[in-house]
Amino acid sequence: DTAVSQTPKYLVTQMGNDKSIKCEQNLGHDTMYWYKQDSKKFLKIMFSYNNKELIINETVPNRFSPKSPDKAHLNLHINSLELGDSAVYFCASSLMQGEMDEQFFGPGTRLTVL
Amino acid sequence: KQEVTQIPAALSVPEGENLVLNCSFTDSAIYNLQWFRQDPGKGLTSLLLIQSSQREQTSGRLNASLDKSSGRSTLYIAASQPGDSATYLCAASLYTDKLIFGTGTRLQVFP
Numbered sequence: 001d002t003a004v005s006q007t008p009k010y011l012v013t014q015m016g017n018d019k020s021i022k023c024e025q026n027l028g029h030d031t032m033y034w035y036k037q038d039s040k041k042f043l044k045i046m047f048s049y050n051n052k053e054l055i056i057n058e059t060v061p062n063r064f065s066p067k068s069p070d071k072a073h074l075n076l077h078i079n080s081l082e083l084g085d086s087a088v089y090f091c092a093s094s095l096m097q098g099e100m101d102e103q104f105f106g107p108g109t110r111l112t113v114l
Numbered sequence: 115k116q117e118v119t120q121i122p123a124a125l126s127v128p129e130g131e132n133l134v135l136n137c138s139f140t141d142s143a144i145y146n147l148q149w150f151r152q153d154p155g156k157g158l159t160s161l162l163l164i165q166s167s168q169r170e171q172t173s174g175r176l177n178a179s180l181d182k183s184s185g186r187s188t189l190y191i192a193a194s195q196p197g198d199s200a201t202y203l204c205a206a207s208l209y210t211d212k213l214i215f216g217t218g219t220r221l222q223v224f225p
Contacts, residue, residue, distance in 0.1 A: 033212070043158075043203065043215040056212050090157060101145065103213060105158040 003027050004106035006091050012112045013081060021076045021109045023091030031055075032074035033092040033103065034066060043090070049074050078111075086113045116141040118206050120216040127223055133191040135219045137204035142182045145207040149178050149189050152201045152218075161202075162189070194223045 004025045013019055025032065033056075034046040048056040052068040063079045078085060091106040117140045127133060137147070146165045150158040162171045162178040164187065170179040177190040187204055201220045205213040 035213075035215075041201065041218055043205075043213075045212045045214075048212060058212075092158075101207060102148065102160055102163045103207075104160060105150075107157040 004091055004093055004104050006089075006106040006109050008109060009107065010110050010112075012114065014114055015081055015083060017081050018077070018079045019081060019111070020078070021089055021091075021111070023074050023076070023106060025072055025091075025093040025104070025106075027093055027095075027104060029093035029095050029104075030071055031094050032068065032071075033094075034074065034076050035090040035092060035105075037088040037090060037108070039087070047074075047076075081111075081113045083113050086111055116144075116206060116208060116214045118204060118214050118216040120202075120204060120219050122219060123217065124220040125222070127194060127221075129194060129196060129223055129225050131194050131223075133194050133221070135189040135191070135202050135204075135221070137187040137189070137216050139185045139187075139206045139214070141206075141208075142185055143209070144182065145209060147178075147180055147187045148205045148207065148213065149176075149187075150203045150205065152203060154200075158203065191221075194221075196223050196225055198223050 007022045031050045033048040037043045046060045047066045049068045065077045067075045088108045090108045092103045094101045094103045121136045148163045149161045164171045164180040175192040180187045201218045203218045204216045
């Protein structure tokens with residue numbers, strides 16, 4: 001009965017490779033997000049999608065491309081990986097209810113770029 | 115630009131103490147404020163959400179207050195237990211529903 005799930009949990013890859021992280025939520029939410037947690041544990045939003053449409057893009061390099069095939073999925077594709085991309089990436093979802101909006105997070109994907 | 119900070123950065127206390135974790139934000143135009151818990155190597159667990167029109171929320175031994183005018187939120191943990199050891203994050207939600215996270219308070223409760 002997992003609410004927000006991400007795959008893979010760990011991802012180790014070489015610089016220059018292209019990789020994807022998948023996210024799925026079974027909460028019936030219409031908004032999904034990607035956050036990045038850096039080595040200092042600081043969490044920052046990257047993207048958000050509402051009903052498959054991009055609504056937030058926080059000046060993320062265009063090597064990062066989110067893809068939302070439907071409301072329940074928001075995948076993150078990263079091209080030409082760099083050392084600085086190493087971080088933990090969290091997916092989240094919410095119902096976008098204004099001040100009642102509560103975001104629920106997935107378990108995270110730890111990406112290590114060598 | 116919204117900035118969220120948390121004090122203290124780390125806290126180590128004996129079991130049974132009542133704790134106060136502080137969160138401050140620079141822009142009072144928030145939708146709500148959420149408190150999360152993050153265990154090492156794990157995801158975030160939502161603890162409490164306070165809507166901008168509310169002053170506080172309670173869940174078990176946790177109580178969170180919100181004072182928009184002063185840009186502050188406080189998380190009270192009563193009768194702390196070793197199982198409360200984790201990093202506590204506050205996050206302010208802006209009108210776009212994006213969360214701006216604080217820097218976190220790393221809590222250790224020892225027996």
